[in-house]
Amino acid sequence: MKDTLTPSALYQHCDLTQLVFETTDDLKPLNVPLGQQRALEAIEFGIDIEHEGYNLFVFGGSGLGKHQLVQQIVAERAASEATRSDWCYINNFDDAQKPKVLQLPVGMGQKFRKDMEALTEDLLTSLPSSFQSEEYRNRRQEIEGDFQERQEQAFKQLDKDAEERGIAIKRTPTGYTLGPVIDGQLFGPEEFKKLPTEEQERLEKLIADIQIELQDIIRDMPLLQREHHQRIKALNQEITQHTVEQLIAWIENAYRDNTEISNYLAAAKKHAIENVDFFLPNPTTPDVEDAGNRVAEFHEYRVNVIVDNTDTVGAPVIYEDNPTYQNLIGRVEYVSQMGTLLTDFTLIKSGALLRANGGYLILDAEKVLTHAFAWEGLKRVLKAQQIKIESLEEMLSLASTLSLEPESIPINIKVILTGEPTLYYLLKEYDREFSQLFKVAADFSQVTDRNTDSVRLYARLIAALQRRNATRALDRESVGRIIEHASRAADDREKLSLHVESLTDLLHEADYWAGKSKRGIIRLEDVEKSIEKRRYRQDKYRELMQEQIVRDIKFIDTDGETIAQVNALSVMQVGDYSFGQPSRITATARLGQSGVVDIEREVKLGGHLHSKGVMILSSYLASCFAPDQPLPLSASLVFEQSYGMVDGDSASAAELCVLLSALGHIPLKQSLAVTGSINQRGEIQAIGGVNEKIEGFFDICHARGLNGQQGVIIPTANKVHLMLNKDVRQAVTEHRFSIYTADHVNDVIELLTGQSIGVAEPTGDFPENSINRRVCDRINQLQTLHQQYGNHTDDKKSGTDGTQAI
Template identity: 45%
Template sequence: MTDPKTAATLAPAPDHLPLPGDALCGRCDSSALGFETTAEITEANGVIGQQRAVEAIDFALGMDKPGYNLFAVGPRGTGKHRLVAGIVQDTARQRPADRDWAYVHNFEDERRPRALALPAGRGAGFDKAMDQLVRDMRAGLATAFGGEDYRNAVQSIQEHVERHQAEALDAMRAKAAEKNISLLSTPMGFGFAPLENGKVMEPEAFNQLPEDARKRIETDIAALQEAMREAMQQMPALLKDVRRKIEELNRETAEFAIGGLIRAVRERYADLADVAAYLDAVQADLKDNIDQFLKGQAPQESGEGKPPSPAPPDPDVFFRRYKVNLIVEHAEGATAPVVFEDEPTYERLIGRIEHRAEMGALVTDFSMIRAGALHRANGGYLILDARKVLMQPLAWEGLKRALRAGEIRIEAVFTAMGLPATNMLEPEGIPLSVKVLLMGEGNVYYPLQAYDPEFSGLFKVLADFDERVVRTDENILKMARLVAARARGDNLKPFHRQAVARLIDDMSREEEDSERLSANVEHLTDLMRESDYLAGKAGREVVMEEDVEAAIDARRRRVSRIAERMQAETVRQTVLVDTAGAMVGQINGLSVYSIGAAAFGKPARITARVWLGRGDVIDIERAVALGGPLHSKGVMILSGYLGAQYSQDMPLSLSATLVFEQSYGGVDGDSASSAELYALLSALADVPIFQHFAVTGSVNQRGQVQAIGGVNEKVEGFFDLCAARGLNGRQGVLIPTANVKHLMLHRRVIDAVRAGQFHIHAVSSIDQGIEILTGVAAGKADDTGAFPPGTINARVAARLHGFAEARQRFGAPPRWETDA
């Protein structure tokens, strides 16, 4: 059996040699880009590898059927807003704008304003025409009703009444005189009194008359009063006739004043039946309500001793009903609208009704109806951020209701909430024909699809944006063109081809894959801006590779305070992590911490202890509720591996504990399961593990090492610790072979690897890894299942066999029971 001390000095087998520097990062060949700086690139295309999404957008825009609205799904920064907007705007240019829309007064029910449609481009002209018509009508009516002809006609009608009244009074006065009775006019009306010597008889004299004389006079006065009453009863009919004649005069005068004005506007819009009908209604309403105008024109009576007269109607208020509230207008020859609503509240989507204060009360009318985004986008396209819509009360339900009904119906928020409201307008609905394009992430789209039964019927098309693209030569050139386009669009300096190559490499690092490129255009643009800034500080007119590198390092520096603090505590040995020597049952695992925008790797000591037991591998993290389910799953896999590998013909009779030392927070994920298995095998074989190595990778029950995430941060985290303590030429990291394609390491690591100061090993099995970590051969079982003596597997099998025998001895009955 090989001595562990001797084993620690063995060199790795040839097939376990570390990866060369060229395998640690995929580099873009700047010479293959075909330009010196981005100023030479004339073609710019912002679409990189999103063909599936482009096809979905084209399909949604082409489908002219209800419900084929689009939801664009993708992480933020992938450029989906810019791509969707670009395609939509190109499509919109090929379509004419829809109708203009206006709200007008409803002369039958002012609480329900009418919606009036006009061909695109004619709404503004009609609005101005009605404003001019109102001004002309006011002037024309003032002239017509202030003229001498009108006054003479009114006076003639009034004189007829006065003559009739005078004739009736004269006849009644003569009839009374025949009875020696006088007709008197008093503040209380008309009365009768007897005469004496041509004068009204005093009451005392009347009382001194003989009784028969008094009765005769009273009988005569009663008869006269009855006759007067009959005469006065004819006056209302006469006055009514006068009013009718004056009203007819007013209507004829108004018709004369405004008929020609309205006729001119009607002829201008003779091809629009709804407009012509509205103008007819305006003309009829004005003639029916001309008395309100006249009241406003009549002077108020005032003077001492007279009660104040009520204020006359305001002509502005009277004529406001004849104006037009144009809520949607298009320029002549305009194309279909494309509307972006960045604050999609209920009212900004559906529209709102404003109010004004009058006499201490809030009032409203059709002129205070305001359009929403759906009105402005009607006949075109509306682009919204799904998350913002969902965050606004009632906005999502209002949008769905409008799409479902194919109509925009404005109502107050109180009404939409089902709360009572008084004196509210109910504007006529406007037909809706719009294509809605929602932007959002998967965590918005999929819950809506699962829990909103109306969602799938209204948004039938999914444009699924990929967060990454394959790193092909074609896509590299597309990204170079994108860099050129963004540099021009943001007024940045030209980028040298080597700077562009460094940007492309960073996009692979962002995706953590040397064979892929991140589609996060926002990340690329931000890095370009920062590189441009640093180039300017350096006095350069072209952004060079060193400027991009400096911007990347500056980014890392800005978010590295916590990482540096944690590393400092490890260097000071407050946190115990060895980077030299060898220990049994102890290994350096690697984990990734994500805090805000910062992600960094941190080594952690993992230890394993074993003893005789019943086959339990105890996850201490899980036992104290610090381990997550994925971590616990990884630990349970270890039991399956041990049982299948070493205990086919005997019970697994060990107890073991595994723990992340000095871990005071939650632990989850299975990326440390291979490290835990190495520590367990080391404890069972009693063979030390080199502490100058750190390990990452998950393991399955067959002992295969599987890929994990965050490989670059993990390697760099251990490298930085070793560098801080001093590189000794032996330190390194074991990673899964499947993760080699994900390596996009920083140049400081690559330079150290090329100098032989640091090593990265790729392993695909536990046997490969344990050989590198211990310098002892793992050993392969022969046909009988036996392992070569002195190998790791032989030592583990022997230890477990010893545990099984010991357990059998402890479980055997006492000797005297056997003898009996």
């Protein structure tokens, strides 16, 4: 069945009686997203459920406001939840390469850090003072005096023994010299040689004995000195311990309820007592240099607060805009000293996963996947439920530098990914771990139903966006026009587009034009101008292609009749702007066996969907006109002056009509253009971009001059998608342009030819002069020719006597 559409069927106006307000300032803003109930329930479920693996993937087309909505919902939920912990890394005094982690109540991390800084400062000032006290000096002098006295006593006793034996011990710069004393005079070598031999031997023996005793005393000196050092060290440790215990008592008392801190303070106290020299001034270096060096020496007493939730209200909500591996997991930094890379636990930095620990982490899925190793790192953390901070080089075994092995941190987090539907389904298909870690999918809708309730809610949505973006208020007529534009954007008069980004852009642009006109509110003409100017800014390529047609550079006829030629309609996409363009399809049909040849496919310019459409029309043609015999036909179809890819099956109805025209030698009206796909029963199926296609052909006809005969044939199923522009509607109202609908290809061919398709009689024949009769007659002619040529070929292959010719 075919029908001619009236102007009222071409556009769905907004009923302004449904909008009971003067401006959007009178409306209560819509605080919940419109038409996203399914997604909202999924998000609520994913946030509430606490089992492992129930992270969320929120997906939908770009511009739907997914990210903003997710942040709003999560922030509201997080605000009512308990604030989580602070996380710190502290020195491991047993193994500095393996720092320990501290989990502290909120605010305690910074407090503990400051307390440890104060303690270190106290140690640096109080310990040197303790070693300069009078008590310490007296006790040390006592030890030093005792040591010196014992040294001197040993040598005095030896001197006395030697003197009694007539031997003198003389100290020289090179050591000790022993010699005999006779009559109070020390004998020299020359005098010694003058003594009798027996006397010399006696004295030499005495000297040897004294020398042995001297050697024993000298050999015992290191032991005596060691004892002396031990006594000094014990004194230092005693003083240190006393001072450190006094200084550290207050911090131990402040954190006595925290076992981990108490254990750390005990280890720090032990380390300070055993390494008291670290706290004492270095007399060999200037004070300024010494102070700088000493600051670097006391990293082991610092507290590295890597997560501070002091200012966080409720659970943390983190959005990481640059989700690299380091920004997600954390990193260990290095400093260069004398050409060497050095690090310690104070150079450990947290990542987004740790900052969001106990709360929510929102990530853009595409950004995570495009950063090297970020996706694998995220999955590893979610599977292990803990974070191990290590450099990427160390993880890949690419670094030979000695690094740290920080203690792993347990994690309890809800990760929310946002992205495109294609990305979600690709991960679902090709990443087996994805379904285990992201078990909740929240699918955002692109459109919502257009009815009285949704129109009123859409007006409130506009009011909410108007206030959020601080634009001028809109009057009722401008809101109604935006709602109509939303239906056009949805390609369905019974739907409304939920593309928040485009709606926001339209408000900004309308506000701009209202300002240019010095108006206090946005009116209908401002919205109209915004839509018109947006199209104008993107319309260069449409105008160039239209100009080629109007100047007859690209051949498109818009009047007259031609055999085997028809106008089809297609949609061109340039960025996010689409427009319609007519294309000429021609066909040839002749005797042969190759069937219908799609030239676009043969030269690899035809897509899969287009090839499918050609195969379907070939099947329909054979089943209708040659169901019981072969179809001896060689036909070809081509889009004329097409130099790029052709895809889609929306031209299959036009291709079938032009093929029937070529077979039956039936002229087709060039004043009409056709769009629609067919199935194997010849039924016309809906296609996309119907508004752009109609407007594209209308623009060509309008440029050449409308004569009342031009129009477009579309599938009946596409009536609900019509939201045509004002120029087309005006032309239809004035009967200068027509829009027809068709349910079957028979309706299309009748409109294109002005002839009857013809219904088969009981005998199986079609009426005279009908389209089907002319096509059948031509096919019968081809069958006869095929048989004649077949017999002639058989005669040539066989001799007159029946023998086979070779």
